[in-house]
Amino acid sequence: xxxxxxxxxxxxAVILEVNDLKKYFPVKRGFFKRVVGQVRAVDGxxxxxxxxxxxxxxxxxxxxxxxxxxCILRAVDPTDGExxxxxxxxxxxxxxxxxxxxxxxxRSEIQMIFQDPYASLNPRHNILDIIGEPLFVIQQMxxxxxRTERVRExxxxxxxxxxxxxxxxxxxxxxxxxxxxxxxxxxxxxxxIVADEPVSALDVSVQAQVLNLxxxxxxxxxxxxxxxxxxxxxxxxxxxxxAVMYVGKIVEMSPTDELYYRPLHPYTAALMxxxxxxxxxxxxxxxxxxxxxxxxxxxxxxxYFHPRCQYAIDICSKEPPQLTELRPxxxxxxxxxxxxALAGIGEPDQD
Numbered sequence: 001x002x003x004x005x006x007x008x009x010x011x012x013a014v015i016l017e018v019n020d021l022k023k024y025f026p027v028k029r030g031f032f033k034r035v036v037g038q039v040r041a042v043d044g045x046x047x048x049x050x051x052x053x054x055x056x057x058x059x060x061x062x063x064x065x066x067x068x069x070x071c072i073l074r075a076v077d078p079t080d081g082e083x084x085x086x087x088x089x090x091x092x093x094x095x096x097x098x099x100x101x102x103x104x105x106x107r108s109e110i111q112m113i114f115q116d117p118y119a120s121l122n123p124r125h126n127i128l129d130i131i132g133e134p135l136f137v138i139q140q141m142x143x144x145x146x147r148t149e150r151v152r153e154x155x156x157x158x159x160x161x162x163x164x165x166x167x168x169x170x171x172x173x174x175x176x177x178x179x180x181x182x183x184x185x186x187x188x189x190x191x192x193i194v195a196d197e198p199v200s201a202l203d204v205s206v207q208a209q210v211l212n213l214x215x216x217x218x219x220x221x222x223x224x225x226x227x228x229x230x231x232x233x234x235x236x237x238x239x240x241x242x243a244v245m246y247v248g249k250i251v252e253m254s255p256t257d258e259l260y261y262r263p264l265h266p267y268t269a270a271l272m273x274x275x276x277x278x279x280x281x282x283x284x285x286x287x288x289x290x291x292x293x294x295x296x297x298x299x300x301x302x303x304y305f306h307p308r309c310q311y312a313i314d315i316c317s318k319e320p321p322q323l324t325e326l327r328p329x330x331x332x333x334x335x336x337x338x339x340x341a342l343a344g345i346g347e348p349d350q351d
Contacts, residue, residue, distance in 0.1 A: 013086065015051040015192060015224050016072070020044050021081035021096075023067050027297060039297045041067040042078075043248035046323055049192070051086070054218070054225040056239030056256070058232060058271075060293060064248040065228045069194045071096075072226065073112055074103055085110065088191060108138050111185035115197035117177035121169040127151070128165040131184045138188055154183040159213060175206035179213065186217070194226045199234060211238050232275050236260055241329070244268050247304040248296050250323055254330035264332040264341050266309050303335065311336055 022044055027037040042064045049055045057065050071078045074095055083095040087109055098106065114120040121130055131154055132147040141147050152162040158179040169177060178198065185193055195214070199207040215238060217223060229235050235242055236256055243253040244265065252265040263269045270289050291308045294300055300307055306316035315335050323333040326341065334340070 012050040016049040017084040019082040022079045024079045053240040056235035056242040057228045059245035063245040108188040111190040113195040113198045158183045196228045264337045
């Protein structure tokens with residue numbers, strides 16, 4: 001698969017480059033657990049993230065977003081592909097093949113914010129120990145007073161009172177717990193934060209507060225985000241660019257505004273039409289997709305989207321399309337993308 005990084009003319013530094021990433025899970029049956037197939041959770045994903053920006057990774061449930069994020073963190077080992085990360089020393093390391101000892105050092109520069117803040121916090125530890133643990137384990141900060149002072153700074157940074165550090169996770173609301181998780185992620189001064197559905201478990205009003213906090217922290221600390229989500233309105237609010245996944249593949253990637261108002265892939269266009277508009281006078285002529293999402297254990301030949309695509313032609317069922325740059329910094333994986341763009345498919349109505 002073509003690497004979109006090599007095709008982009010943007011001069012900004014690329015902090016993360018994912019090239020043809022694959023993660024297959026074996027399907028086992030029988031008494032001897034014989035492998036009879038594979039679930040292609042991530043099937044040749046390629047994208048890149050510029051330093052200091054937010055890339056939103058969106059798609060339906062089960063499309064492989066979270067598995068991609070976990071591969072980047074090496075929480076699961078990828079089956080194939082490259083994950084090249086630009087560390088603080090200016091060197092690029094391939095996370096996919098990095099030895100565990102070197103990966104342990106690199107983890108201080110890549111941190112994760114989990115979807116469920118309560119499940120990611122140890123209920124038996126107070127906040128001082130939870131946020132201070134990575135300082136002790138990774139940075140070898142053995143002085144407890146020094147760790148306490150650092151935790152105090154982190155709590156203030158995320159909008160929590162320092163005296164909260166003696167409390168336990170059950171004493172906090174969902175929004176406060178997520179702030180604690182963010183503080184823990186910031187403890188080691190990371191360069192890249194992978195946020196896996198960080199606000200989906202929160203109330204709508206609290207979602208806005210956490211998103212604005214993340215934006216403020218990005219400006220103050222020059223953070224880079226990979227923001228995984230399925231809520232398109234949330235992604236639009238926080239992302240500089242957006243990559244759309246479908247059955248383990250990236251089908252489109254572009255700057256946020258262009259993707260939302262001029263999508264080039266039929267699947268992306270259908271997603272955008274499905275976003276509810278907060279105006280009763282506006283009615284969207286939504287394109288209903290026929291059929292079901294294919295199983296990653298038995299994907300169709302050619303383009304994975306072709307069984308549900310109203311624009312599919314013969315080549316779509318035979319050859320998988322490549323992710324190519326059709327407009328400046330706008331990549332799409334579709335045989336007919338150029339033709340559909342000229343016809344104005346996916347553009348908003350002018351009425």
